[in-house]
Amino acid sequence: xxxxxxxxxxxxxxxxxxxxxxxxxxxxxxxxxxGISASIPAGAFVILMGHSGAGKSTLFRLLTRLxxxxxxxxxxxxxxxxxxxxxxxRREVHYVxxxxxxxxxxVEDNLxxxxxxxxxxxxxxxxxxxxxxxxLSPVYLKRPIDQLSGGERQRVNLARSLSLTPNVLLxxxxxxxxxxxxxxxIEKTIKSYHAQGHTVLWITHHPEQAxxxxxxxxxxxxxDFVRKAVAQ
Numbered sequence: 001x002x003x004x005x006x007x008x009x010x011x012x013x014x015x016x017x018x019x020x021x022x023x024x025x026x027x028x029x030x031x032x033x034x035g036i037s038a039s040i041p042a043g044a045f046v047i048l049m050g051h052s053g054a055g056k057s058t059l060f061r062l063l064t065r066l067x068x069x070x071x072x073x074x075x076x077x078x079x080x081x082x083x084x085x086x087x088x089x090r091r092e093v094h095y096v097x098x099x100x101x102x103x104x105x106x107v108e109d110n111l112x113x114x115x116x117x118x119x120x121x122x123x124x125x126x127x128x129x130x131x132x133x134x135x136l137s138p139v140y141l142k143r144p145i146d147q148l149s150g151g152e153r154q155r156v157n158l159a160r161s162l163s164l165t166p167n168v169l170l171x172x173x174x175x176x177x178x179x180x181x182x183x184x185x186i187e188k189t190i191k192s193y194h195a196q197g198h199t200v201l202w203i204t205h206h207p208e209q210a211x212x213x214x215x216x217x218x219x220x221x222x223x224d225f226v227r228k229a230v231a232q
Contacts, residue, residue: 013168014074016073017074019035019062019073020070044199044216045199046199047209049218050219063093092166094170096174097157098203106144107142107143108127110160111163114164117164130160169198171190171200171201173203175204
């Protein structure tokens with residue numbers, strides 16, 4: 001089970017030690033992760049690739065304690081994930097799902113929620129700036145959620161996640177439903193977020209996008225990392 005990171009001079013923010021995850025299905029037992037060991041350096045930009053069902057989203061669910069490994073351990077900042085309350089962990093290691101899960105009512109209601117968790121209230125400019133970063137016009141702030149397209153929902157979901165300023169941002173194909181111009185804007189926003197010192201893990205099926213963005217590229221196949229590439 002290979003070590004897939006050679007940037008040992010950086011501090012590891014996440015570390016996986018011999019992690020297994022299986023599911024019982026009607027066709028038998030499915031094991032998307034088979035003893036993975038890997039270190040994720042603090043401040044890295046990691047791209048995850050692999051076919052559908054290879055275990056990429058499973059890995060994200062494990063990193064945020066939405067599921068637990070069958071065997072092995074995962075560490076965050078040197079402590080086992082079980083050391084952290086799940087709700088607090090998910091503010092620091094935050095998973096942006098490919099299919100957005102938004103609250104009812106308006107875009108504004110969604111953007112204010114993370115601030116309320118911190119006992120704060122955002123200004124209108126802070127919220128419209130988040131929308132602009134996610135390729136949405138400020139006029140969307142008052143728009144009802146049920147009037148948004150799938151791509152617009154995806155961008156509101158990302159804007160809401162960025163307002164949490166998580167230490168580690170997990171992105172599951174965040175540009176899958178977007179047009180080329182919006183994709184360029186989202187990539188620019190996430191690269192800027194990464195440049196501020198945050199760790200980013202990004203799932204994509206597009207090699208060109210992986211080459212544009214990733215410092216480290218991991219490919220999941222048959223339950224393990226079978227190839228790595230470190231951008232020069």
